[in-house]
Amino acid sequence: MFAMQQIVLAGGGCMGAMHAKVYRLLPDACIAAVVDPRGERVLEGLCADANVPVFPDLAAALERVECSAVDICLPTDLHRETALLALAAGKHVFCEKPIALTREDAAAMTAAAQSAGLQMMVGHCIRFWPEYLELKRAVDSGEYGRLVSLSMDRRTGRPGYSIGNWVNRPERCLGAALDLHIHDTDFLLHLLGCPEAVVSQGLRDETGWSSISTQYVYAQRIVVAEGAWNYPEKWGFQMRFHAVFERGVLEFDSSAKDTLMLTAGDSSAAAVRLPEPSGMSPAVREQIASLGGYYHELDYFVDCLERGEPVAISTGAQAAESLALVLAEIESAASGKIITLKKSSS
Ligand SMILES: NC(=O)c1ccc[n+]([C@@H]2O[C@H](COP(=O)([O-])OP(=O)(O)OC[C@H]3O[C@@H](n4cnc5c(N)ncnc54)[C@H](O)[C@@H]3O)[C@@H](O)[C@H]2O)c1
Incomplete structure (x- = not known):
C-alpha cells in the first residue's frame, strides 16, 4: 500500500483537466505522470506541475513511473485497450464513462479486473452528484411517500471541444445516446433497478444518435x-x-439559481439546502461545490484504495449494465420495437 495514491492520468483533454482539478484537492492522491500524444503542452491545460512527466503512451509510463492506479480520460474507443494494459500491469483503474462502446469490450474489462483482483471504477459521476444523492435519499427513505413518476433530461449544444473531433465520429462515440444520455440511464439503474422494458425514439445524424x-x-x-x-x-x-x-415533488434544474426545489405537505416550493463537506476552508468548499460529482467520485475511489476496500458504487460491472441498457434503448429507437429486458440479478 502506498502512503499516497500515485495516479497515472491517461488523457489530458477536457475530462483529464477536470480530474486534475480534483486531484489537487485530494490530500491522499497525486498525479505521477500524464499520458497524452500531444506531449508536454497538455500540462498547461491541466494546470499541472511542469515536473510531471508526460509520456506518449501508457506502456512507456508504466515502465518508468511507480503508481497504484491509472485514470483513463481517453476517447471512448480507447478505454478497453488502455484498461486491459493497466490491469495487466497490476494497476487499479478509474475509467471515464461510458465504460466502452460494446458489451463485449465492457465484459473483457470487467473480467480482467476481476481475475486480477484489482478495482475498476467507472466515472458515472451522477451517482455522486449532490442533488441526485438527495433524490436517492428521498426514494430510499420514503420520506415523501412512494415515487410515482420521474422524468430526467440532459441537453447540450453540439460538442465542438473534443481533441481530433472524436466525439462527433459515431464509430468512436455513438452519439449523445451513449455519451450523454447514459448518465441518466445509469442513475435510473442505481435508483430503481432494471426496468422490465424500454421503448425509445431517437434522431440520427452524421454524429450518430x-x-x-x-x-x-x-x-x-x-x-x-x-x-x-x-x-x-x-x-x-x-x-x-x-x-x-x-x-x-422534488425538482432539479442545473441552470436555476436554486437548483433543487421541494414542494411537500402544505408548503409551497422551497429551495433544498444540501449538506456541505465539513472541516474545510470556505474557499475549498466552494471549489468542491463547483466540481460536484466529479470531486466526490474520485474522493470515493481514492478512499477505497487507501482503505484497501472494494469499490461498491459505479463498479465496472454496474457500468457494463448501464451500457447494455443504453444499447437496448438504441435498438428500440432503430427498430421501433419495445425491447424487453432480462432483469439483472445484482
Ligand atoms: N463524466 C462526464 O461527465 C464526462 C464528460 C465529458 C467526457 N467524458 C468522457 O471522458 C472521456 C474523455 O473525453 P474528453 O472530453 O476528455 O475528450 P478530449 O478529446 O477533450 O480529451 C481526450 C484526450 O486524450 C488524448 N488522447 C487521444 N488519443 C490518445 C492516446 N492514444 N493515448 C493517450 N492520450 C490520447 C487527447 O490528446 C486528449 O488530450 C470520454 O470517454 C468521454 O465520454 C465524461
Missing part, C-alpha cells in the same frame, strides 16, 4: 428520460429531473 427519448417500463411508475446534443453549439448545458412522490 444525437437525440434519444426513452420510456422505461416499471410497475406502477411512469419513468422517462431524454438526452440530446442537437442544440446550437453555444446553447449551453442543462440537466434536470422532476420527481413526483405521493406527498411531494
Whole structure:
C-alpha cells in the first residue's frame, strides 16, 4: 500500500483537466505522470506541475513511473485497450464513462479486473452528484411517500471541444445516446433497478444518435428520460429531473439559481439546502461545490484504495449494465420495437 495514491492520468483533454482539478484537492492522491500524444503542452491545460512527466503512451509510463492506479480520460474507443494494459500491469483503474462502446469490450474489462483482483471504477459521476444523492435519499427513505413518476433530461449544444473531433465520429462515440444520455440511464439503474422494458425514439445524424427519448417500463411508475446534443453549439448545458412522490415533488434544474426545489405537505416550493463537506476552508468548499460529482467520485475511489476496500458504487460491472441498457434503448429507437429486458440479478 502506498502512503499516497500515485495516479497515472491517461488523457489530458477536457475530462483529464477536470480530474486534475480534483486531484489537487485530494490530500491522499497525486498525479505521477500524464499520458497524452500531444506531449508536454497538455500540462498547461491541466494546470499541472511542469515536473510531471508526460509520456506518449501508457506502456512507456508504466515502465518508468511507480503508481497504484491509472485514470483513463481517453476517447471512448480507447478505454478497453488502455484498461486491459493497466490491469495487466497490476494497476487499479478509474475509467471515464461510458465504460466502452460494446458489451463485449465492457465484459473483457470487467473480467480482467476481476481475475486480477484489482478495482475498476467507472466515472458515472451522477451517482455522486449532490442533488441526485438527495433524490436517492428521498426514494430510499420514503420520506415523501412512494415515487410515482420521474422524468430526467440532459441537453447540450453540439460538442465542438473534443481533441481530433472524436466525439462527433459515431464509430468512436455513438452519439449523445451513449455519451450523454447514459448518465441518466445509469442513475435510473442505481435508483430503481432494471426496468422490465424500454421503448425509445431517437434522431440520427452524421454524429450518430444525437437525440434519444426513452420510456422505461416499471410497475406502477411512469419513468422517462431524454438526452440530446442537437442544440446550437453555444446553447449551453442543462440537466434536470422532476420527481413526483405521493406527498411531494422534488425538482432539479442545473441552470436555476436554486437548483433543487421541494414542494411537500402544505408548503409551497422551497429551495433544498444540501449538506456541505465539513472541516474545510470556505474557499475549498466552494471549489468542491463547483466540481460536484466529479470531486466526490474520485474522493470515493481514492478512499477505497487507501482503505484497501472494494469499490461498491459505479463498479465496472454496474457500468457494463448501464451500457447494455443504453444499447437496448438504441435498438428500440432503430427498430421501433419495445425491447424487453432480462432483469439483472445484482
Ligand atoms: N463524466 C462526464 O461527465 C464526462 C464528460 C465529458 C467526457 N467524458 C468522457 O471522458 C472521456 C474523455 O473525453 P474528453 O472530453 O476528455 O475528450 P478530449 O478529446 O477533450 O480529451 C481526450 C484526450 O486524450 C488524448 N488522447 C487521444 N488519443 C490518445 C492516446 N492514444 N493515448 C493517450 N492520450 C490520447 C487527447 O490528446 C486528449 O488530450 C470520454 O470517454 C468521454 O465520454 C465524461
